[in-house]
Each structure stands twice: as C-alpha cells, then as structure tokens.
Amino acid sequence: xxxxxxxxxxxxxxxxxxxxxxxxxxxAEMGRDITIIDGNLTTPNLGLHLGxxxxxxxxxxxxxxxxxxxxxxxxxxxxxxxxxxxxxLDDLKGVDIRDISNILLDLLGNTDVVMIDAAAGLGKExxxxxxxxxxLLLVTNPELPAVxxxxxxxxxxxxxxxxVLGVVVNRVTxxxxxxxxxxxxxLLDVPIIAKIPEDEHVRKAIAIKTPVIKYKPNxxxxxxxxxxxxxxxxxxxxxxxxxxxxxxxxxxx
Numbered sequence: 106x107x108x109x110x111x112x113x114x115x116x117x118x119x120x121x122x123x124x125x126x127x128x129x130x131x132x133a134e135m136g137r138d139i140t141i142i143d144g145n146l147t148t149p150n151l152g153l154h155l156g157x158x159x160x161x162x163x164x165x166x167x168x169x170x171x172x173x174x175x176x177x178x179x180x181x182x183x184x185x186x187x188x189x190x191x192x193x194l195d196d197l198k199g200v201d202i203r204d205i206s207n208i209l210l211d212l213l214g215n216t217d218v219v220m221i222d223a224a225a226g227l228g229k230e231x232x233x234x235x236x237x238x239x240x241l242l243l244v245t246n247p248e249l250p251a252v253x254x255x256x257x258x259x260x261x262x263x264x265x266x267x268x269v270l271g272v273v274v275n276r277v278t279x280x281x282x283x284x285x286x287x288x289x290x291x292l293l294d295v296p297i298i299a300k301i302p303e304d305e306h307v308r309k310a311i312a313i314k315t316p317v318i319k320y321k322p323n324x325x326x327x328x329x330x331x332x333x334x335x336x337x338x339x340x341x342x343x344x345x346x347x348x349x350x351x352x353x354x355x356x357x358x
Contacts (some may be wrong), residue, residue, distance in 0.1 A: 115254030131334035
C-alpha cells in the first residue's frame with residue numbers, strides 16, 4: 106500500500122527540502138521504493154539538492170497534459186525516484202496545482218512511499234499537498250515564529266483529515282535562546298520525531314548539490330536523517346559504530 110506524506114513548514118527557510126531529499130535517500134538505501142515530488146510550483150529547488158537542476162520533462166508538463174507521468178519520473182543514483190518541478194517562469198502558465206491528486210492516483214501501488222516537498226507558506230500549493238496526502242510531517246526550527254507558523258499547518262491538516270505524524274525540529278544548536286522540546290510539543294500538541302542538528306556539512310552538501318547523507322554519511326545530521334527514515338517505516342536504524350566503541354569492544358566482550 107502506497108503512503109503519501111506531505112512535508113510542510115508553514116514558512117520558508119525551515120529546511121523542508123533538505124529533509125525530503127535526505128530522508129528520501131535514506132529510505133531508498135533501506136531498500137524502499139520511494140518517490141519524492143517537488144510540490145513547490147513557484148520556487149522549486151528539490152532537483153538542485155539532488156544535483157539535477159534541469160529536466161526534459163517536469164511536474165509542470167504533466168499538470169498541463171504535455172507529458173505522461175513516466176516521462177517526468179527520474180531515478181537518482183541512490184535509487185530514489187523524483188518528480189521535479191520546472192524552474193522557468195513560463196512553466197507557471199496554465200498550471201493548476203489541484204490536479205496533483207490525479208498524479209498521485211497514478212503512483213498508488215507503484216511505489217512504497219510518496220513524499221511531497223510542499224510549497225512554503227500556507228497558500229493553495231501547500232493546501233493542495235496537505236489535502237492530497239494521507240499523512241503530514243511538520244518541519245520547523247526551534248524558534249517561536251517558526252513553530253507558530255507550523256502550528257497553522259497542523260490545524261489545516263486537522264480540518265481536512267490528514268494525519269499529522271509529528272514534527273521534525275531542524276537546525277538545532279542547543280543554545281539557550283531556542284525553544285525546549287517541551288515548549289515545542291506543548292505548542293503543537295504533536296510529538297517530536299526527529300531533531301536535526303545545525304551541521305556545516307549540510308551547507309557544504311547543498312553547495313555541491315548532493316544530499317548530506319551521501320556527502321558525509323556519518324555526519325551528525327546524516328545519522329538523524331537515517332533515524333527519521335527508520336521511524337517512518339517502523340524499522341530500527343543501522344547506525345555506524347563510533348571508533349572508540351570499536352577500539353574497546355574486545356575489552357568488554
């Protein structure tokens with residue numbers, strides 16, 4: 106059975122696309138058939154994060170009836186499948202995001218998990234993604250404005266009957282000015298299912314157009330993305346053993 110999960114933040118800059126790209130790759134490396142969709146028709150960049158900025162056919166072409174879904178479905182070298190959106194201004198003409206539900210119907214039974222990188226904010230693009238999904242993954246930063254924005258997304262999901270899985274708190278530094286876990290869960294009334302640390306490797310990975318999970322598999326952020334992927338499919342994450350445990354393992358066996 107295909108699961109459709111939208112990833113939303115309520116505001117730009119929270120890190121949705123980083124979460125979708127890296128969690129998608131982690132799921133693919135676990136052997137899952139995973140398809141990610143760039144649901145941001147106005148300012149898409151999911152393809153950029155995977156090192157494939159330009160595609161012959163895109164989600165825009167499918168929505169306009171100019172291409173079949175299979176023509177806009179590409180496979181990343183990790184095994185991840187992606188349906189990108191077009192980056193040209195001309196791509197925006199004559200597109201109705203509400204037709205995305207028809208595209209999702211074509212994916213049912215043909216992939217294990219669909220993740221939609223929803224548009225920033227709570228406009229019609231984000232709402233269409235929420236309404237078309239079975240489940241919702243919230244992404245926020247540990248700051249009050251970001252959490253209040255994602256709260257609105259959670260309320261919208263509740264109104265349309267989309268199940269909220271939980272919240273991913275991204276770019277966590279642990280500094281005193283950040284909201285605590287309890288403060289975030291009290292505001293949102295949903296569990297924190299992942300905390301992604303602020304990690305310079307993420308920025309470097311974006312610069313070279315590759316997911317951090319491929320660029321630095323043992324980075325702190327990569328490990329958390331693997332844990333998040335494992336949570337989504339109910340599987341225990343296979344994490345690297347720290348060098349010091351390997352060194353002293355024979356002493357205590």
